[in-house]
Amino acid sequence: MDNICVLLTLFLILPTIEAKxxxxxxxxxxxxxxxFMCHCEQNxxxxxxxxxxxNGCARGWYGPGCQYRDIIDHKFSKHSNNSYSNLATDGKIDTCYREFKNNRTEQLFWSVVLSINExxxxxxxxxxxxxxxYFKxxxxxxxxxxxxxxxxTIDERACxxxxxxxxxxxxxxVLCKKPVIGNVVKIELAQSQNVLELCDVRVNGGRNLAFKRTSAQSSKFEGCGTHFCKSSFAVDGYASTKDIYFCSLTDEEEKPWWQMYLDYNIRIWNIKIIDTNNHNQIPxxxxxxNTNDTKIGKEGPYGKKGVSHNTHTQSFTMNSAGKFVTISVEGKRNLTVCEVFVFGDCRVNQCGYxxxxxxxxxxxxxxxxxxGNCAISCDKKERGYQCNMPCKTDDDCTFxxxxxxxxxDCIPKSGECTKGCKPGWEGTYCKNTCDPGFYGHNCLKKCxxxxxxxxxxxxxxxxxxxxxxxxxxxxxxxxQACDAGFYGRNCTEKCxxxxxxxxxxxxxxxxxxEMGCQSGWTGLRCVNACPSRKFGAGCKESCASTCKNDACxxxxxxCRDGCKRGYQGDKCExxxxxxxxxxxCKEDCSSNCNNNTCDHVTGNCTNGYKPGYKGNTCGEISDNILSDAKPDTGSNETRKLKIALICVGILCAIIVVYATVITILLKRKATHNVKDGTNVSCSGRGNDDAITNKTNKTETVTAEAATEATTELARVNINASDDESHQYTDLTPDTEDVEAAYETIQLE
Structure with missing residues (x-):
């Protein structure tokens, strides 16, 4: 019945058309x-x-005269359990989807995503x-x-x-309290509702108000001739993207423009501009x-470039009003516009096509x-189906x-609040408090x-x-989440x-x-130092075993307490x-250690000790200094030892010489006695001469040996240094002692 009334009204509004x-x-x-452009199925x-x-509206169009664009037609949608539910956007009212809450605690919802902001x-x-x-x-x-x-979604708002x-x-x-720009629309049931059933959902994207409107352009391309490249070609409904001659085309000039007059100051929500496929798209x-001022500044109110659907379409989403729409490009170039769609509707208190x-x-x-009929109520102190009848009496308008x-403010007689409710209240008469979970003006804000x-x-x-x-x-x-560096209840705890x-x-x-702890700290909140004997990132490294008390x-x-004996460095490594x-490492190795080296912990000589010393630290004099000594040229101790050994050798040589001389003399004496007896009895004087000659020879040999030994001793003493030789003068044989010994030998 409502649609019949609408059609009758349309018949009265639009004048009778004589020509087809x-x-x-x-x-x-x-x-x-x-x-006005038709939008029928199968064109x-x-x-x-x-x-x-x-035969019904073409896909993507609905409403009176199929004039309104459905911006969610065949768009992807889903419901609470994350499964897709595209039956609500297929344009068919007889295909429905139904979802049950069952035992779930979350609220049932359905949402749809748009390709651009609308x-x-x-x-x-x-x-x-x-x-x-269930829609209560x-x-x-x-x-x-x-x-x-x-x-x-982000910045989700209730409309x-x-x-x-x-x-x-x-x-x-349903109408939003005020238009909201976004690309996700969600229908959410109240917490207490258990079933969500949707057969069809349409979102009004406005009607095309640009079709066959008066237009103009800054120039026309010379090569187009009389019948092509006109400004009107951009609003003829023929969105040609292949033939540039059926588009609006200007000469190459500085800041070329195209303009359209909308007849009335209307509300505009979206503008779509179509260019040619083979044209390099320019923002x-x-x-x-509200005027036809074509002096376009550098920056437009909606940015230099719209959102591109493809290589030849740009879209501008807005919530604005005006009479003139002007399109331009920067720089010196041609301007090509194949079709312009201006989607919007009449402003408040304006009706009709x-x-x-x-x-x-x-x-x-x-x-x-x-x-022009008012299905909900009148806006001011008027009444009637079209709200064009004034109140008859004061009582009619007193409430x-x-x-x-x-x-x-409210509507007379009915008491309906005309501007909505105070924060915290809702309903036609604003007598109900917001449901749990909602607050604010008309209870549109969600807790x-x-x-x-x-x-x-x-x-x-x-x-x-x-x-x-x-x-x-x-x-x-x-x-709002806690500021960085704080956490917990009311954000009072410091990280x-x-x-x-x-x-x-x-x-x-x-x-x-969330990124773990700094080196040396552990725990989920990083407030604990590494346990004993551990350090570093993640407390995975162990303190050196050479740290004193194993502490680092x-x-x-x-190492916190320093190093154990024998080690040095910050980490005692x-x-x-x-x-x-x-x-x-403050103690020095003994100077008696060979190469002056010792064990880094105990101080024991690791490479042995110098001759004349013994013990772990080479601090004791050796009991077998002569047999254990090992000459080492180049040091004072070595030279002294060498001289001592030479002297001992000489002494030994003298003793051997003396012993040899005495032995020879004793043997000769015995031989002489034996021979002397024989000669006396047998030989006579001739033998005495022979004995005398042998004795003289023996005396000569003995004297030469003694002299030679004395000379050698004197030579050794001369070669030794004065300071060193005088220490051993008591070992040098006296010449008088040698001569006395020689005389004794002669006597014997």
Whole structure:
């Protein structure tokens, strides 16, 4: 019945069209001067007056006259259990999906991701009549996702929240309190609801207000001739990307521009510009103004470049209003524009296809904006289906608004709060407090998920968490994590300074150091020094066994109490240097050790000891100095020993000589006696002469031997140094003693 009323109204609004709109380049149109484009299935003709399609709307279009763009058509969507649920975006109202909560604690939801940011302001939802009861207190959120097809959103905001009442029809429309820009739309049921069933969801992206509007351009390319490259080709509905002559094309000039006049000051949410496939895409600059000023500055209000869908399309998302849309490029070049789509709708209190009618609808839907009828209520002190009837009497317009109406404004007679509710209240008459988990103006804000004891416990007016925050979150709203370097309840605990990278690298909830500990520290929060005998990163290194008391610094391993005997260095890793030993290597090896080296711990001579010394440290004089001595040329002790040995050798030689002489003399004497007896008895005097000659020879030999020994002794004494030889003068034989011995031998 409602649709019939709308169509009748459309018939009254649009003047009767005498001439039929002709199809051009496969584009069908309708309405006054054929200024509206048909969007029928299979690109068929539409009703010349209303634009209605007998075979249904083309994919991606819906609403009165199939004029409104559905920005979530066939987009990826999912529900609470992370499975996909694309039946809600397939454009078919008879295909539905249903999800049960079962034993899960989280709220049921459905969400859809868009390819670019869009301005969200109106959502149409279709379900089954039996499932309407579950939509009591449901919420529509709009968020932003950085990654394509990602449902992880940031800056999620509620654009609509249903009150305690249940939607009246299986297909119903909800309006955001104000438009929200984002690329994720989520429908979430209240905590107590157990079933979510969706048959169709549509999100209003506006209608194309650029079709066949008046346009102009800075110049026309000379090579195009009379009938091509016109500015009107960019609003004819024929989005040619192959033939540049069916596009708007300017000469090469400084800052070329193209402009369109929209007839009325309208609300604009998105502009799409299509260029040619073979044209090098240049960033467009877009301006929306209320005048036709074409002096375009360097920076446009929406940036130099829109979001590119592909190589020939740029999109600009906004929430603006104006009469003129101007497109330009920087520098000296040609400007090519093949088609421009301006998606928006009439402003508040404007209705009709051309936005030429005035209306007083409160929260006008797309159906209201086309028909001029007000399905919800009137905006001001008027009444009637089109809110064009004034109050008849003062009583009709006298009503005391509820104390919770925002600004104290409400609709006369009905008492409906016209500007919504004060923070903490909701409903048509603002008599209900926010449900647990919501707060603020019209209860559209959601309590933080980090309130202690769940998000149901926050103040319905200001959102402060009643019982404080979970660990790691700031009071009172508990919507901000602790500052770096702090953690715990109300962020009062300070992170350890021994976290790797500093105290800013700790978990704001637990205080655990997320990058581990600095060298010398251990534990999840890095507040404990390494245990005894351990040090370094992760306390994995052991103190040196040469540290005194096995104790070292837990950070760098330096021996805290010094080194054990025989070792030196910060970590006691080096033995005492040659020639030293003992505690702190302060003791010197004995000078009696060979090469002056000794054991670095005990001081014992490791390479033996010098001649004349014994014991571990070579400090005792040897009992067998002569036999153990080993000459060592070059030292005073060695030279002295050498002289002593020579003297001893000489003495021994003298003794041997004396012994030899005495022995020879004794033998000769015995022989002489024997021979003397024989000669006396047998030989006579001749033998005496012989004996006398032998005796003289013997005396001569003996004297020569004695003289030779004396001479050798004198030679040795002369070669020895004065200081050294006088120590041994008592060993030198006296000449008189030798002569006496010689005389004794002669006598004998």
């Amino acid at each position: 709109c002709n199809e051009k380049n496969g584009v069908h149109s309708f309405g006054d001067n054929c200024r 068929t003709e539409c009703n010349e007056t209303t634009g209605e399609c007998s 301005t969200i302001h109106e959502i149409q939802i279709s379900t089954k009549v039996k499932s309407l009861v 207190k449901f919420t529509v959120f709009v968020g932003y996702s950085r990654l394509p097809r990602s449902y992880d 609509f929240r249903q009150g305690h009442d249940i939607p009246k029809s299986s297909t119903f429309i 467009y600059v877009v301006h929306i103004t 051309n936005c030429e009618k005035k209306c007083q609808c409160k929260h006008a839907t797309m159906w209201d904006r086309i028909s 005391e608004c509820g104390e919770n109406c925002f600004g104290g 933080s998920d980090h309130c202690k004891h769940r998000n149901e416990y926050c103040n319905n007016v200001d959102g402060n968490c009643t019982y404080g925050c979970m660990d790691g979150w700031k009071a009172p709203l508990c919507d 350890s300074e021994h976290c790797a990278g500093g105290n800013r690298n700790c978990n704001t909830t637990t205080g655990y150091c 610094d837990h950070v760098n391993g330096i 080096s033995e005492c240097r040659d020639g030293t030993f003992g505690e702190e």
